Amino acid sequence: xxxxxxxxxxxxxxxxxxxQEPPSSIVGPVGWARSNLFNGWKNSLLTVLSLAFVFxxxxxxxxxxxxxxxxxxxxxxxxxxxxxxxxxCWGVIRERWLQxxxxxxxxxxxxxxxxxxxxxxxxxxxxxxxxxFPPKLLYFSAAFPFLMPWxxxxxxxxxxxxxxxxxxxxxxxxxxxxxxxxxxxxxxVAAVVAVLWWIFLAAPVANGIASLVPLLPLEPxxxxxxxxxMLSVTIGVTAIGCSLPIGIVLAxxxxxxxxxxxxxxxxxxxFIRGVPLITLLFxxxxxxxxxxxxxxxxxxxxxxxxxxxxxxxxYMAEVIRGGLAALPSGQYEAADALGLDYWxxxxxxxxxxxxxISIPGIVxxxxxxxxxxxxxxxxxxxxxxxxxxxxxADTAWNGVYWELFIFIGAVFFIFCFSMSRYSMYLERKxxxxxx
Amino acid sequence: MTTLTDPxxxxxxxxxLVYDTRYRSYTFQIIxxxxxxxxxxxxxxxxxxxxxxxxxxxxxxxxxxxxGYDINQRLIEYDNQDTHLRAAFVGLLNxxxxxxxxxxxxxxxxxxxxxxxxxSNWLVARLMTVYVEMFRNVPVLMWIVLAMAILIExxxxxxxxxxxxxxxxxxxxxxxxxxxxxxYVPEPLxxxxxxxxxxxxxxxxxxxxxxxxxxxxxxxxxxxxxGRKADATQEATGVRPRTWHVQTAVIVLPVVLLxxxxxxxxxxxxxxxxxxxxxxxxxxxxxxxxxALSLYTAAFIAENVRAGILAISKGQTEAAAALGLRSNRxxxxxxxxxxxxxIIPPLISQYLNLTKNSSLAIAVxxxxxTGTLMGITLNQTGRELETVxxxxxxxxVISLIISGVMNVYNERKKLVER
Numbered sequence: 001x002x003x004x005x006x007x008x009x010x011x012x013x014x015x016x017x018x019x020q021e022p023p024s025s026i027v028g029p030v031g032w033a034r035s036n037l038f039n040g041w042k043n044s045l046l047t048v049l050s051l052a053f054v055f056x057x058x059x060x061x062x063x064x065x066x067x068x069x070x071x072x073x074x075x076x077x078x079x080x081x082x083x084x085x086x087x088x089c090w091g092v093i094r095e096r097w098l099q100x101x102x103x104x105x106x107x108x109x110x111x112x113x114x115x116x117x118x119x120x121x122x123x124x125x126x127x128x129x130x131x132x133f134p135p136k137l138l139y140f141s142a143a144f145p146f147l148m149p150w151x152x153x154x155x156x157x158x159x160x161x162x163x164x165x166x167x168x169x170x171x172x173x174x175x176x177x178x179x180x181x182x183x184x185x186x187x188x189v190a191a192v193v194a195v196l197w198w199i200f201l202a203a204p205v206a207n208g209i210a211s212l213v214p215l216l217p218l219e220p221x222x223x224x225x226x227x228x229x230m231l232s233v234t235i236g237v238t239a240i241g242c243s244l245p246i247g248i249v250l251a252x253x254x255x256x257x258x259x260x261x262x263x264x265x266x267x268x269x270x271f272i273r274g275v276p277l278i279t280l281l282f283x284x285x286x287x288x289x290x291x292x293x294x295x296x297x298x299x300x301x302x303x304x305x306x307x308x309x310x311x312x313x314x315y316m317a318e319v320i321r322g323g324l325a326a327l328p329s330g331q332y333e334a335a336d337a338l339g340l341d342y343w344x345x346x347x348x349x350x351x352x353x354x355x356x357i358s359i360p361g362i363v364x365x366x367x368x369x370x371x372x373x374x375x376x377x378x379x380x381x382x383x384x385x386x387x388x389x390x391x392x393a394d395t396a397w398n399g400v401y402w403e404l405f406i407f408i409g410a411v412f413f414i415f416c417f418s419m420s421r422y423s424m425y426l427e428r429k430x431x432x433x434x435x
Numbered sequence: 436m437t438t439l440t441d442p443x444x445x446x447x448x449x450x451x452l453v454y455d456t457r458y459r460s461y462t463f464q465i466i467x468x469x470x471x472x473x474x475x476x477x478x479x480x481x482x483x484x485x486x487x488x489x490x491x492x493x494x495x496x497x498x499x500x501x502x503g504y505d506i507n508q509r510l511i512e513y514d515n516q517d518t519h520l521r522a523a524f525v526g527l528l529n530x531x532x533x534x535x536x537x538x539x540x541x542x543x544x545x546x547x548x549x550x551x552x553x554x555s556n557w558l559v560a561r562l563m564t565v566y567v568e569m570f571r572n573v574p575v576l577m578w579i580v581l582a583m584a585i586l587i588e589x590x591x592x593x594x595x596x597x598x599x600x601x602x603x604x605x606x607x608x609x610x611x612x613x614x615x616x617x618x619y620v621p622e623p624l625x626x627x628x629x630x631x632x633x634x635x636x637x638x639x640x641x642x643x644x645x646x647x648x649x650x651x652x653x654x655x656x657x658x659x660x661x662g663r664k665a666d667a668t669q670e671a672t673g674v675r676p677r678t679w680h681v682q683t684a685v686i687v688l689p690v691v692l693l694x695x696x697x698x699x700x701x702x703x704x705x706x707x708x709x710x711x712x713x714x715x716x717x718x719x720x721x722x723x724x725x726x727a728l729s730l731y732t733a734a735f736i737a738e739n740v741r742a743g744i745l746a747i748s749k750g751q752t753e754a755a756a757a758l759g760l761r762s763n764r765x766x767x768x769x770x771x772x773x774x775x776x777x778i779i780p781p782l783i784s785q786y787l788n789l790t791k792n793s794s795l796a797i798a799v800x801x802x803x804x805t806g807t808l809m810g811i812t813l814n815q816t817g818r819e820l821e822t823v824x825x826x827x828x829x830x831x832v833i834s835l836i837i838s839g840v841m842n843v844y845n846e847r848k849k850l851v852e853r
Contacts, residue, residue: 036557043556050558182454188466260464264471274834275827276791282809282826286819290485291478371574378576378798385576392584401584409573409581416572 064088074396092397093407096387100407103227103382109154109219113230116151119144120237128422145241152226152234154218156210162202170194183343223301227382229411235301236370239308243369244362246309247316252346254321265317272314277372280307285379304376312369319365323358324350356430363423367416384408486820495825497816498523504811506802508718519812526807527829533724533803534790540729541789542782545736552741563737570734576795578731582723583799590615593710605704612704612711618722619704622715626698643697650689658682720801724793732789736782743778744770776848783841787834794830804829 025031037047067087071094072078078089093100102113123144126133146160170190177186210217226234253265272280284303289296331353335345355362377386388404391397452462486492498520505515510528513521552563570578591603593614605612612619629642661678669675704714747770755769756762796803797810809826813819 036555039555043554046554046556046559050556050562054558054562184459184463258460258464258467261467264467270835271831274831276794276805276830278794278797278805279809279823279827279830282819282823286813287823290482290820293481294485294488367572371572374574374576375795378795385574385580388580399588401581401588405577405581405584409577412574412577413569413572417568420572 060086070094075399076396088403089397089400090403092391092400092403096391096397097407099391100228100384100387100404102230103387104225105221105227105230106219106225109221112151112154112218112221116148117233119147119151148234148237150218152221152230153223154220156206156214157216157218158206158210159203162206162209163198166194166197166202169197223299226301228384228387231301231376231381231383232370232373233415235305235308235373235376238305239312239369239373240366242309243312243316243365246313247320248351250313250317251320251324254317255324269314269317272311273318277308277311277375278378280311281375281379283307300381304379304381308369308373311372312365315365315368316362319358319361320354322361323354323356326357327354359423359427359430363419367419370415370419371412384411482820491817493820494818495821497812497818497821500816502812503815506807508721508802519808519816522812523804523808523825526802526804529721529801529807530790530793530796530803530805530833533721533728533793533796533801534786536725537728537732537789537793538786540725541732541736541785544729544733545785546740548733549737549740550744552737553744567734567737570731571738575727575731575792576798578727579724579795579798582727583719586719586723587615592616593706596706596711610701610703612706612714614711615719616710617716617718619711619714619716621701621703622713624700624702626700628697646697647690647693650693651686654686654689658685661685718801720796720799723799724796724801728789728792731792732785735785735788739778739781739785742781743774746777747773779844779848780841783837783844787837790833790837791830 021027022031025034038044064086065088067078067082067085067090069078069081069087070090072081072089072091073095074091075089078087078091081087098107098110102110105113122137123141126135126137127141143164146164150157150160170193173193174186174190177189181189250265250269253261254269256262256265281304284307285300288303288306292298327350331349332345335349340348374383374385377383377389380386382390385408388401388408391404392400452458499518501516502519502522503515504522506513506522506525506529508529509525510532511525513525548563548566551559552567554560554563590613593612593616595602596604596612596614603614610621625643629646631641661682665676665678702713704711704716706712751769751773752765755765760768793803794805797806800806802810804826808822808829813822816822
């Protein structure tokens with residue numbers, strides 16, 4: 001066949017043609033621009049408009065941004081330096097950046113919040129990046145919540161130690177009860193004992209020991225001196241850390257078979273989610289003292305922390321409930337078939353998967369909580385925004401606003417953006433499907 | 436030989452309350468109930484005790500006493516001799532006003548940005564990403580305060596509009612004045628208006644507005660009927676009659692006729708003395724709040740829209756194309772109905788967030804329910820418990836209504852599965 005074919009055709013190529021370069025219009029920068037920026041007249045128009053917009057923005061912004069006013073001491077001086085040109089007045093940041101970071105914390109004690117931040121990063125390391133940190137560091141992560149208040153507020157170390165002791169006592173009671181009762185009862189009794197310890201005994205015991213053996217007493221710093229980003233991070237980290245476990249409990253409660261528990265959880269979650277955070281902060285600032293026994297007067301920051309934590313927990317519960325609902329019911333049935341009891345099934349099968357599904361939601365709740373810490377400026381705490389208002393009220397800087405808000409916004413952006421990037425990293429790392 | 440016998444009837448023992456799964460759930464629930472009731476009782480007891488010590492019994496009578504403060508941005512008549520209750524109502528209307536304005540603007544911006552983020556144009560997609568990330572990662576309160584600062588510091592004061600060579604001029608053919616005291620826009624006036632409808636003698640609703648809305652709804656209903664009829668004709672004969680000109684006429688003509696009958700004209704703002712007179716005055720606080728809330732929420736809505744469109748698998752587009760549908764038909768008939776099912780629930784919860792975030796109005800002095808009831812009324816009467824609880828109740832009711840709407844929608848649009 002092939003012979004006849006060869007005879008009927010005059011010419012048959014026996015070697016392949018040399019490969020040619022693709023036309024220059026579809027590869028390289030030109031090709032990229034043609035396919036991504038100028039494919040069709042609509043897209044070309046959009047591109048031109050966007051370019052004009054970007055050019056307009058940058059031509060106004062860049063000269064404004066790079067203005068030589070770093071060493072000015074007032075807005076008037078900035079105007080003199082700029083001599084009629086538009087420009088930023090960065091002197092306000094140079095003069096007040098420490099205040100924006102630490103509020104009115106005594107400047108000779110700045111090492112304490114800085115050390116706390118370093119320790120916080122060290123404590124977060126083994127939790128966030130399990131691959132790069134030795135697991136033993138987790139013990140330090142567990143100890144950090146007790147170190148933080150001691151370093152920030154000062155005072156004797158015995159108080160946080162006694163609070164930590166409550167967990168120890170609870171565990172001891174739990175271990176002792178396990179010999180005579182089942183897990184549920186033991187847990188309940190242990191919790192009751194620990195709570196009783198915290199309410200009635202921890203403070204007197206700590207004060208008693210502190211007056212006898214003052215171990216590592218730090219100079220106390222009152223809450224009214226807290227401010228700036230230190231305050232935001234303190235409230236944010238506490239609320240984030242506490243809201244996850246409470247949220248898990250609430251989510252399990254909402255999906256519980258026990259109707260009463262379910263109703264209680266639903267009421268709590270829907271109530272908290274139905275009101276704005278600012279009203280809860282009003283409760284913290286004016287009502288909490290009315291709800292508590294006469295004479296109780298505890299710290300405003302602590303009150304705010306409690307309210308923000310409750311707020312975050314309700315949102316967290318809904319996110320985790322979503323994760324639980326998204327889990328195929330086969331997982332629950334498989335856990336039952338293996339003979340696991342409720343808590344073992346939750347711990348080994350359900351929660352690891354449900355939490356993994358809910359990572360994006362959990363992290364966006366975290367970001368939301370951290371951003372919402374700015375609301376405390378409305379009830380009179382001096383967070384970055386409160387400080388910005390105070391600085392703008394100063395005669396030297398009256399009329400400055402872009403510079404301050406750019407600084408504050410940039411810091412918030414760095415925190416929140418890195419949180420969202422971390423959640424993407426975690427999602428990729430925990431990805432077990434085939435994609 | 437099979438004999439079925441009941442298991443030996445056990446006598447009830449106290450330990451069964453803990454070990455027997457039949458009884459254990461009751462035990463736990465009763466313990467939980469007792470714990471919660473104890474907590475509530477303890478809180479109530481403390482509250483009663485504390486209030487008694489302060490000499491303030493719970494009493495909502497203060498709501499009927501004169502408020503004694505002015506509210507500059509209001510939708511209904513109000514003066515400082517009116518009651519606290521009316522002040523709170525003015526605040527509630529202000530909350531709803533900014534919430535509705537914000538939701539509408541946020542939806543428009545959000546949908547546009549969300550679609551553009553998926554654009555094949557690299558530059559546009561990047562710009563939209565920058566916008567979304569910038570607004571999502573910075574607190575909304577900062578945007579509100581910043582918007583307020585920009586409006587106050589950068590806009591000209593009314594006095595700059597005076598003189599023969601003014602430093603500032605009115606924009607949009609001399610109809611709108613942007614000043615640092617707010618924006619003055621033309622107001623609709625009716626020279627042959629039909630007056631106000633008094634609701635319980637408390638406040639009036641403009642009958643002109645009601646008439647316009649009723650006529651509009653009627654016209655749209657008629658236009659829709661014409662569309663249905665065209666559908667039926669198409670089903671029967673395969674040829675769709677041209678209806679758009681009839682529909683447009685049905686919608687436009689009656690309203691225009693009504694406006695002429697009512698003597699509709701615009702009242703333009705004009706500089707008189709030291710300030711602008713006439714026109715509608717939108718305070719800076721309202722504009723700052725509206726702008727900041729819309730832009731902030733729009734960033735979240737854009738993400739929801741993008742996620743919704745991405746959630747529809749590519750096979751749907753391809754299948755529709757294989758059926759011979761044109762690209763706009765594919766979008767309208769295949770992609771959007773499916774994407775909306777994904778988009779709407781998070782969209783409504785964004786509306787909920789926007790409404791709750793509108794309580795930050797207090798930071799710029801916009802008198803919403805937080806600023807009136809939980810702000811000035813609280814400070815003037817010293818009734819912390821009553822005002823804060825009432826304010827929370829109002830927000831709770833708004834939230835429950837919005838989530839109720841969402842549940843109804845979800846129920847109607849639920850995928851019907853086997």
